[in-house]
Amino acid sequence: MKELKILYLYPDMLELYGDYGNIQVLKYRLESRGYSCVIDRYSLEDIAPDFTKYDLVFAGGGADIEQNILSNDLIKYKENIKQAIDEGVFFLLICGAYQLFGKYYKDVEGNIINGLEIFPYYTEAIEDRKKRCIGNIVIDVNLNGNSSKVIGFENHGGQTFDISSPFGKVLVGNGNKFNDEFEGFFQKNIIATYLHGPLLAKNPELADYIIKYCLDRKYDENLCLEPLNDNFENLCREQLLNRFLSQ
Amino acid sequence: MKNFFIVLITKIMHIGLKILGKNGGNILGKLAYKWNPNIFSYFKINSPVIAVTATNGKTMTNNAISYVFEKAGKKVLSNKEGNNMETGILSTLLKNCSLTGKIKADYLVFEVDEGYVPILFKYIKLDTLVVNNFFRDQLDRNGEVESLILKIYDFLKTYNGNLVLNNDDPNVARLGRANPDNENVYYFSVEKYKYASNEMKEAGEGKFCPFCKTRLEYEYYQYSHIGKFICPNCQYGDNEIYKLGTNVDLENQTFEVDNVLYKMKSNSIYIVYNFLAVISCVSLYDIDTKYIQEAISEFELNNGRLEKTEIKGIPTIINLAKNPTGANVSLRILNEDEDEKELLFVLNDNRADGFDVSWIWDINFNNLTNVKRIITSGTRAYDMAIRIKTSGFDVSQIEAYTNLHEAVDSLYKTNVKKYVIANYTSLQPTRKEIFSL
Numbered sequence: 001m002k003e004l005k006i007l008y009l010y011p012d013m014l015e016l017y018g019d020y021g022n023i024q025v026l027k028y029r030l031e032s033r034g035y036s037c038v039i040d041r042y043s044l045e046d047i048a049p050d051f052t053k054y055d056l057v058f059a060g061g062g063a064d065i066e067q068n069i070l071s072n073d074l075i076k077y078k079e080n081i082k083q084a085i086d087e088g089v090f091f092l093l094i095c096g097a098y099q100l101f102g103k104y105y106k107d108v109e110g111n112i113i114n115g116l117e118i119f120p121y122y123t124e125a126i127e128d129r130k131k132r133c134i135g136n137i138v139i140d141v142n143l144n145g146n147s148s149k150v151i152g153f154e155n156h157g158g159q160t161f162d163i164s165s166p167f168g169k170v171l172v173g174n175g176n177k178f179n180d181e182f183e184g185f186f187q188k189n190i191i192a193t194y195l196h197g198p199l200l201a202k203n204p205e206l207a208d209y210i211i212k213y214c215l216d217r218k219y220d221e222n223l224c225l226e227p228l229n230d231n232f233e234n235l236c237r238e239q240l241l242n243r244f245l246s247q
Numbered sequence: 248m249k250n251f252f253i254v255l256i257t258k259i260m261h262i263g264l265k266i267l268g269k270n271g272g273n274i275l276g277k278l279a280y281k282w283n284p285n286i287f288s289y290f291k292i293n294s295p296v297i298a299v300t301a302t303n304g305k306t307m308t309n310n311a312i313s314y315v316f317e318k319a320g321k322k323v324l325s326n327k328e329g330n331n332m333e334t335g336i337l338s339t340l341l342k343n344c345s346l347t348g349k350i351k352a353d354y355l356v357f358e359v360d361e362g363y364v365p366i367l368f369k370y371i372k373l374d375t376l377v378v379n380n381f382f383r384d385q386l387d388r389n390g391e392v393e394s395l396i397l398k399i400y401d402f403l404k405t406y407n408g409n410l411v412l413n414n415d416d417p418n419v420a421r422l423g424r425a426n427p428d429n430e431n432v433y434y435f436s437v438e439k440y441k442y443a444s445n446e447m448k449e450a451g452e453g454k455f456c457p458f459c460k461t462r463l464e465y466e467y468y469q470y471s472h473i474g475k476f477i478c479p480n481c482q483y484g485d486n487e488i489y490k491l492g493t494n495v496d497l498e499n500q501t502f503e504v505d506n507v508l509y510k511m512k513s514n515s516i517y518i519v520y521n522f523l524a525v526i527s528c529v530s531l532y533d534i535d536t537k538y539i540q541e542a543i544s545e546f547e548l549n550n551g552r553l554e555k556t557e558i559k560g561i562p563t564i565i566n567l568a569k570n571p572t573g574a575n576v577s578l579r580i581l582n583e584d585e586d587e588k589e590l591l592f593v594l595n596d597n598r599a600d601g602f603d604v605s606w607i608w609d610i611n612f613n614n615l616t617n618v619k620r621i622i623t624s625g626t627r628a629y630d631m632a633i634r635i636k637t638s639g640f641d642v643s644q645i646e647a648y649t650n651l652h653e654a655v656d657s658l659y660k661t662n663v664k665k666y667v668i669a670n671y672t673s674l675q676p677t678r679k680e681i682f683s684l
Contacts, residue, residue, distance in 0.1 A: 012454055017386065018608030021637070028637045044462065063391045069460060129394075134387050135602060153603045155387050196605045201633050232636060232647060236629030239649065 003036035004214050007049055009059035009097070010070050011041045017155065019060025019094045021198030025207050026056070033226050035215070044073055051077065051084035055214040061095025061196065064107055071100055071113050078116050085118065088217050090189045090210060094199060098185065098192035099123040099158055108157065119185060119192070123158040132157045137173025137195060138244050139183045143209045151202045151240055152195025154183075160194075167193045172244045189213065202240065204233045250289035253279050254348060257341045273330045276337030287370030289348040290340055296355045296371055297528060300364050300399075301379035302392075303573050304521045305331060308379060309358035311525045311546050319538040321353040331360045333367050354532070361395050365402035375409035375531060379524045381418040382471060382572040383452060383609070385601035392418065392452055400425045409433065411527045413520060414486050415473050417453030417463055423486065424458070435527040436475070437492035437502075440516050442583055443467040443474065449575040450609035456483050469516050470579055471572045490527040495519055497583065507536055510544040513553060514583070517576045551674045553580070558684055563665040565681070567674050569600070571609035577668045582616040584664075590618055591658045592635075593651065593669040593677045594625040600671045604630050612638035619663060623647045624654035625673045655680040 008023055023039060030037040042049045051057060062070075085091060091101075099105045103122040105113040108129050115122070126132075137154045140147055150168055159177040166176070167184025175183035176194070184193030191210070193199065200207040208225050215223050257275040264271040279286050299309045306329045313325040326339045336357050344350050359367055364376070378399070381392050389395065396418055403410065403425035413419045414434035423432040444467065451472025456463055461480035468474035477484040495502045497514045504526050511522060522543055529539060548554060554565045568574035581588065596604050604627045612635050621640060623631035624647070632647035648654040655677070658665060669677040 015450065016383070016391070017603070018605040021605070021608035021634070024608070024637050028639075063393055065393055066455075069455070153387075153605055155603060196603070198605060198608055201608070201637070202630070229642065232629050232632040232642075232645075235647070236633060239629060 001034070001036045002215065002219060003038060004030060004055045004211070004218070005038045005040065005053065007051065007054040007057045008039055008041045009057065009074075010043050010062070010066075012043050013066040013070055014060040014062040014096055016062050017060070017095070017153075017196040017198075019196060019198050022060070022092060022094070022200045023058055025198065025200040026211065029204070029207055029211060029228060032228055044070065048077070051080045051089060052087055054084070054089055055218055056090045056092065056210065057084065058092045059094070059097030059100075061097065067096045067100065067105070068113055071115070074100060075114060075116060078118070081116065082118060085189065088189050090214050090217075091191070092210065093190070093192040095156060095194050095196065098194060099160065101192060102160065105158060119190075120164060121160050121162045121185060123160045125157045126159060129157070133174035133178055133194070135173055136240075136244050137175070137183065138171045138241065139168030139173070139175070139195075140171055141168035141186075141206065143205060148203070148205045149237075149241060150195065150199070150206055151237065151244070152193075152197040152199050154194045155196065156194050167191060172247060202233060202236055204228070204230050249283060250286055250348065251346065253282050253286060254289070254341060254344065254346055258346070261342050270328070271338070272328075273332070273335040273338045275341050276330075276334035276339075279341055280334050280337055285370075286337065290344055290371075291347070291349045292355065292371065294350070294352050294354055295374035295532070296357070297375045297377065298357050298359045298364065298368070298373055299377045299379070299524070299528075300359050300361050302361065302382040302384045302570065303576075304379055304517065305329075305358040307518070307548060307552060308377065308521045308524050309356060311521065311542065312377075312528055313354075313356045314546055315525060315529045315534060315539050315542040316354050316356070316532075318542040319534045322351070323354050323356055324350065324352040325356040326358060329358065331358045332363050336367060362389070362398065365398050368402070373406070373408050375411060375528060376406070377411040377524050377528050378419050378422055379413050379520065380416050380473065380572075381452065382570055383450065383606070384570040385603075386606070387603040388601045396421070403429075407431065409531055411435065411524060411531075413473070413524065414484070414488060415469065415475060415520070417457065417472065417476050417484065420484060420486060421457045433489035433527055433531070434486045435490040435492070435523040436488045437469065437495060437516070437519055437523055439467045439475070440469060440495040440519070441497065442516070442579065443469050447472060449611045450571045456481060458483050469520075470576060473520065490523055490530065492519055492523045507540065509540055512544070512547050515553065515576060515580050517579075518553070551669065551678055558665070558681055559659060559662075561659065561662050561665060563667060563681065565667040565669070565678060567671070568668045569671050571606050574607075574610045574668055577666070578611065578615070581618070581666045582614075585617060586664050587617050587619055588664040588666055589620045589622070589658060589661065590615075591622045591624065591654060591665065591667045591677075592631050593654070593667070593673040594623065594627040594631045595670055595673040596627050597672040600673075607631060607634045610634070612640060615640065620644045620646070620661070622654050622658050624649065624651050624677075625670070628654070651676055651680050655684065659684055
């Protein structure tokens with residue numbers, strides 16, 4: 001049976017906004033099609049993982065205090081992570097994890113939390129703790145040449161600068177900064193974004209894009225994924241796109 | 248003089264509202280506060296002030312404390328309707344004071360919103376603060392739990408009154424260290440119950456020691472992150488327990504404290520914790536145990552808080568769930584019940600609910616016990632359906648209706664036992680639909 005191996009980073013620390021749902025959605029969509037899905041978890045004090053052995057690496061968003069604790073741990077794996085990215089392992093990074101893969105994160109007090117410096121962007125929190133980009137967000141994303149509307153929820157104080165290739169164009173919501181035109185960071189095998197929701201729950205097209213990428217890479221083929229019963233997803237998208245885009 | 252007139256005017260308004268048959272909520276407090284934010288200093292309070300705060304269970308704990316005092320023949324003034332911000336508490340005081348600001352009661356018992364504890368008790372002298380739990384709750388409105396706790400921690404640094412704390416919540420017990428000079432810190436705890444587990448089954452907060460950042464070790468989890476924990480590095484958590492709940496028996500709805508048996512009208516571990524908070528609190532005021540026993544055996548939740556009813560002869564249990572822990576506690580009760588049942592989950596995303604519904608992914612829908620069908624409704628009915636489907640529940644047995652009337656209609660097509668979980672703004676509309684059947 002064909003199988004995807006997922007590495008889930010810091011599941012007990014980066015788990016503030018139900019981001020684990022992304023893994024559940026991937027697992028559900030894989031298993032519904034007869035593929036197997038193995039999820040390995042890594043957190044502080046665990047045995048070091050080899051990132052290159054995985055098909056997909058996932059990390060979510062957490063509270064400042066936790067992000068501070070784990071950033072020093074993550075940096076230990078910088079070279080291994082770089083190698084995995086170069087070899088084409090898919091990285092799905094949400095919110096706090098998005099920030100950690102950049103140069104640095106400057107928090108509300110002005111403290112610098114070092115990033116992995118794998119990507120050239122950096123993030124600075126707004127000094128006013130109460131000012132955050134919060135709300136429903138819809139972005140337009142280009143997936144293999146097809147435009148897809150991606151629905152999520154953003155909640156971040158950090159403003160991310162120097163994005164060379166964004167994830168999507170903002171239709172409703174803020175994006176990388178207050179009133180930004182663009183959201184997230186996107187490279188063939190990297191999606192880094194502020195979108196919770198969880199991201200993949202209401203965006204099956206995006207979930208399947210990731211699944212197809214990983215399977216194609218692993219088994220060197222050009223798969224056409226079997227369609228699934230997405231009735232609830234379609235109804236949900238129709239309802240929410242109507243509501244949010246008419247705001 | 249100004250305060251005298253503020254009180255006079257609000258009292259006249261109160262009478263007016265009463266004639267119109269209205270309660271007014273916190274309107275009086277809002278007005279008075281606008282006229283003079285320092286009005287709190289006008290009240291002459293000579294009785295002990297008790298405050299209850301928590302993410303979940305404030306109203307119940309508050310009302311049960313009041314009920315025990317009343318059983319013991321005491322006069323209690325309390326914000327029983329749950330208006331728990333400063334203006335709500337101000338309204339309660341305005342309605343019950345004399346024109347010169349005198350408050351006549353043996354005890355003042357207030358439930359206070361977590362964020363308002365430091366604000367409110369700058370003005371009013373607090374005798375006892377009861378803190379029961381901290382869970383993630385509407386993050387887009389309230390922010391992270393940690394910042395809320397730190398605010399209360401700061402307030403407690405100079406507080407010397409009674410502090411009643413849940414020792415099984417690492418985020419609560421830490422408050423006991425805020426003021427090392429305070430000798431009036433009392434911890435309560437509950438012994439392992441039948442469905443406690445070795446792993447955290449539901450999303451929780453307390454994973455690291457707040458003092459030395461070491462990962463906490465748990466002997467067991469009762470629910471969410473509530474359980475017996477210790478910091479292996481600095482021994483945080485190893486406190487002397489003032490009141491310990493033992494022999495929790497949810498089938499027979501009993502538990503014991505100090506070898507006294509308490510019977511209750513509930514079958515949830517979460518409620519046992521609320522009652523431990525109640526017992527710890529009232530014990531500080533020398534209330535005879537027989538009144539506590541009596542009050543706890545009679546105390547009943549209502550208004551959609553674990554409300555038990557029968558609709559068309561079909562047993563129905565309705566519970567409010569504003570956050571993952573609230574929902575997980577409801578599902579625990581459902582899972583500990585072997586009977587065949589159907590579930591209705593109503594999810595709105597109005598302002599008071601928080602716009603962010605991603606918290607539903609922190610609800611544990613795995614391995615539901617004997618649930619035959621699930622119906623979802625509310626403005627986010629489809630989000631809920633996707634969530635449940637992804638957990639592995641048979642998609643052909645899930646129905647989603649954004650229209651609440653249709654949802655309730657479909658729910659009662661069968662005569663299987665019903666569990667209903669609804670979030671904040673959906674609770675009353677859901678009850679209304681159910682009770683109009």
